[in-house]
Amino acid sequence: MESQASSGNIIQELFGVAGKRVLVTGASRGIGQAIAEGFVKAGARVYICSRDAAKCEATAEELRRFGHCTALPCDIASAEQRRQMVARLREHESALDVLVNNAGALWAAPLAEYPESGWDKVFDLNVKGCFFITKELVPLLEAAGTHEDPARIINIGSIDAFHTPSHETYAYPASKAALHHLTRHLARLLAPRHITANIIAPGQFPSKMLAGTLEKKGLDTLLEPIPLKRLTAPSDMAGAAIYLASRAGAYLTAAMVPVDGGLATTL
Template identity: 35%
Template sequence: MTGIEVTGKTMLVTGGSQGIGGAIADRFAQLGARVVIADVNEAGAEKAAQLNEAGHEAYFIRCDVSSSEDIRALAAEVGEKLGAVSVLVNNAGIFPRADLLQTEEAFWERIMDINLKGTYLMCQAFVPGMIEQGGGSIVNIGSTHARMGSEDAMAYAVSKGGIVTLTRNLAKALGKHGIRVNVVQPGWVASEGETARIIASGVNPDKLFADAGSRLLLGRMQTGQDVADSVLFLASSLSQQVTGQVLTVDGGLSLR
């Protein structure tokens, strides 16, 4: 068995219809994993269909990760169809912008419900199956905002900081069950969502990404594939002694 062997394993990625989550789903499917895409976005059905047409095994189950009812239904369906999940990737998240004075209570709660509470609820739902099968890997998707902060992303940054704390607590609690829990912390990723947002602002995204990437230590912007490869490392036996850690994938941005 090679260090990146995931063939036949069931992995679940939230927010897997596009962007970082879509790249993660692609990477694991290409290596022979059975991929479950859990997303509130119905585009996940098309993503799963594309993977299946390419000869992979993929499933789409609609799920709002802020809803404990949806997550219980998701866990029941996955358990019935595929059994225990070996790799859980908590990627679903939102990134609306607002500074302190613009952040209303409902705005704050929505971000926390999806980004932080959703991660906790997913772990709570799928950890029992991992314990029963003797282990597994949980990879939570964080953000460099957790360390660096931003004037117009306060609530988002706090939610991602909470994910780091949650991860370390779970790693300590679940290690005895053979379950590893880690965080991948991307910088600014050139994803479909960011491209659409930039186009809407009237700016050329290719030029913006090229200019921004040229100022990074490694000379280019991160892509969803870069994040997916890092998730694969943490999910695989190549990192079998790694738990409770934060792997930053930002091209050196946080060193500036």
């Protein structure tokens, strides 16, 4: 019995995130919702945002069945909405332990038809919005971080940032490569302020972004090059984020964690 109790204690000591204050962007569905749900179930105080206020509140209501979750609707690409969201967050919390930058966009079109508006939409959200929401939340992150337990920035990148995709989504992999490098830059400069910055790079996650490819190519075709022969699951993304946010991940910064079943990392 004593050894079992000790095992339970070390698991909580290393991987527990109960009571941590967490903000997840782009959390009304897909990867963001999976990560938010994982943190809620683990006992964190979770705040979620997305552009669609109704969907954001509906997701928060669903997650409140498992614990604390508050909706803070916001279009991360809008400077005014970012400012308003941060002000609302400050009404609830004086510090922020974990920021998960998941909000993102994709635009696919043939090269000859690729619109400047599509390029701008992707970069405005995936890079610019991510940078400025982080900038505006640094004071809250700094208030939470300590030498032994830093505050955490977790940016959701993509395996498309370090391998060449076959589909015509030109702005998306370029934006994710920019986000990966931005994360490393932030990691170096924010370390003295007790804030880490890391990347999770998911592979084939069954989200709205993948739906068209899945319908066109079929599941078997998508699984064929993946060594582990399955898509990225919600629990895979939640587990990686909780690890980076926990004591077990406190000494990681500027790291990239691929959650891709070996798709891009064994080529």
